[in-house]
Amino acid sequence: MDMQLMQDIVSVYGPSGREQAASDVIKAYVEPYCDEVYNDVLGNLIAVKKGTSGKKIMFSAHMDQIGLIVLDIDEKGFLYVAPVGGVSPMLSVGHEVMFQNGTRGVVSYENKTKKFTEITMMEVFLDIGSSTKEEAEEKVSIGDIAVFVSNFVMMGKKVAHRTQDDRIACAIVAEALKTMKSEHDIYAVFTVQEEVGTRGAGPAAYVIEPDLNISLDVCSVGDTPESVREHVKLGCGPTVKAKDSSVIVPMSVREFIKNAAKKNNIAVQDEVLRAGGTDTGAVQRTRGGILSGCISIPCRYIHTPVETVDMDDVDAAVKLVIACVEESELPK
Ligand code: CO
Ligand code: ZN
Numbered sequence: 001m002d003m004q005l006m007q008d009i010v011s012v013y014g015p016s017g018r019e020q021a022a023s024d025v026i027k028a029y030v031e032p033y034c035d036e037v038y039n040d041v042l043g044n045l046i047a048v049k050k051g052t053s054g055k056k057i058m059f060s061a062h063m064d065q066i067g068l069i070v071l072d073i074d075e076k077g078f079l080y081v082a083p084v085g086g087v088s089p090m091l092s093v094g095h096e097v098m099f100q101n102g103t104r105g106v107v108s109y110e111n112k113t114k115k116f117t118e119i120t121m122m123e124v125f126l127d128i129g130s131s132t133k134e135e136a137e138e139k140v141s142i143g144d145i146a147v148f149v150s151n152f153v154m155m156g157k158k159v160a161h162r163t164q165d166d167r168i169a170c171a172i173v174a175e176a177l178k179t180m181k182s183e184h185d186i187y188a189v190f191t192v193q194e195e196v197g198t199r200g201a202g203p204a205a206y207v208i209e210p211d212l213n214i215s216l217d218v219c220s221v222g223d224t225p226e227s228v229r230e231h232v233k234l235g236c237g238p239t240v241k242a243k244d245s246s247v248i249v250p251m252s253v254r255e256f257i258k259n260a261a262k263k264n265n266i267a268v269q270d271e272v273l274r275a276g277g278t279d280t281g282a283v284q285r286t287r288g289g290i291l292s293g294c295i296s297i298p299c300r301y302i303h304t305p306v307e308t309v310d311m312d313d314v315d316a317a318v319k320l321v322i323a324c325v326e327e328s329e330l331p332k
Contacts, residue, residue, distance in 0.1 A: 001175055001314050005029055007152060009174060010167040013100055015067030015145040016084050016196045019043050021100070022063045026170055026190050033177045034188075044204040045190040053183040055330055058210035059321065060201050060279045061169035062194030062217065065162075066303060067145045068097065068107075068126065073137060077130030079105070082121060084145055085195030086303050089124045090117060095305060097146035103128055103139040105146065150305050157311045158234065164307035166194065168297055169216035172317045182325035184211075194279055198246060201279035205286045212291050212330050214257065215280040216317065218307070219244075219271050219296035232269050234298045235310040238317040239271035241294035246281025252331035253293035260323040266316050271296055291331055295320055 009029070014022030023045040031037050036048040045063065066085035073079055083089075092107045093116075099105075105128035109119050126146060130136035150162030173188050180186065187208045192200035194217075205213060219239055222230025232239055240257045241249050261268045273296075284292035297317055300308040 001171065001311065001318060005174060006168070006171040009171040010161050010163050013098065013147055014063055014065055015147050016064040016193045018100060018145050019063045019192045022167070023190060026063065026174055029174045030177050030188065040204060040207065042200050042203055043192040044200050046204060046208070047177060047188040049177065049180070049182070049186040051182050051184040051186065055184045056187060056208060056210040057182070057184050057325055057330070058187040058189055058205060058208055058213040058283070059173050060189045060191050060204070060213060060215045060283060061173050062166045062191045062200070062279060063170055064193055064195050065147055065165070065167070066195050067147045068092065069145045070140055070142055072142070073133050073140070075133050077128070077132050077136035079126040079128060079136065079140060081124060081126060081146070088303065089119050089121050091304055092124055093119070096149040097126060098149050099140055099144050099146050101139070105129070148305060153306065158308050159311060160306040160308040162305045162307060164299055164309050165218045165302055166216070168218065168309055168314060172216060172297070172314060173321060175318045176321035180322045180325050183328060184325060184330070186325055191279055198277055198279050198282035202282040202286045205283040205290055209287060210290060212253065213283040213293070214324060215278055215283065215292065215294040217278045217294060217296055218299035218302055218309070219273050220302055221298045221300055224300055228274070230274070232271050232298050234300060234308070235312055236269050236298070237267035238313055238320055239269045239296040239298060241271045241273070241280065241296055244273035244278055244280070245275055246277030247284055247292065247294070249280065249293045250291060250331070253291050256327065256331040257293055257295060257320070257324060260327050261320055264319060264323040266320050266323060268320070269298070
């Protein structure tokens, strides 16, 4: 993995519905390796690499990150917010945020009599350093979305960042595009609005009409203290999804991915996600049904400031994407 590419793609601003800056960064990286790169009406970034077989493989990785949308500003200049995607009020408090225009702020909460673990978004507010409503309104408007500020935490092979979900997968697809060779048309789709209900991937797949879709996202792991039972561990390879809340992956698609992995000596893990959906399901239910599977990157602490992945899994996922596009026979 090109670490500069990874850092640029993972750290750019891009909450659900406001992915353009993230899209621009990814576009700059993939454009030299593609025949065509464009945004569709919803903002999905679609990078096309032409082949000769007449078959289409789509990859989908979501560009959007979770955030907080401003719904009201009070007389003292504090901002009240609603979650964009699965944001925990408790995990928001004490953190630093940033708006698209660079406005910085911090998150705290109002009802100091409530137990901290019981606070809801009703009690959470942002302080952007303003003393009056007018002063706040010079910097921020209702409907603006703040994202959490986060640095990369390098821990040997493990790397934490707030936005590994799912920019790490965007980086993996971008990196794979550099060297992949395929007889098939490759559609790398960097999707919008996954975190608010997998809204972007379906319309993109409807237009592309791929013979196979492989989504890439993060999945939870069972290797931390007192974790609930989960089969997947960090550092043991990317996963081949069997099920999440949005999809049951057809056996033929799982076998296709596993077979490509085996041929290239890439270790993979089987994955059943206890909860949470992905673009995999949104694509599967498009048109008359589309063959859709998913490769996941094992990730600790999903939707917290320290989403942690293992670079060995990341590098193996790049190889696995490349291995999949080298297959002549696509699943049926
Ligand atoms: Co997520
Ligand atoms: Zn995700």
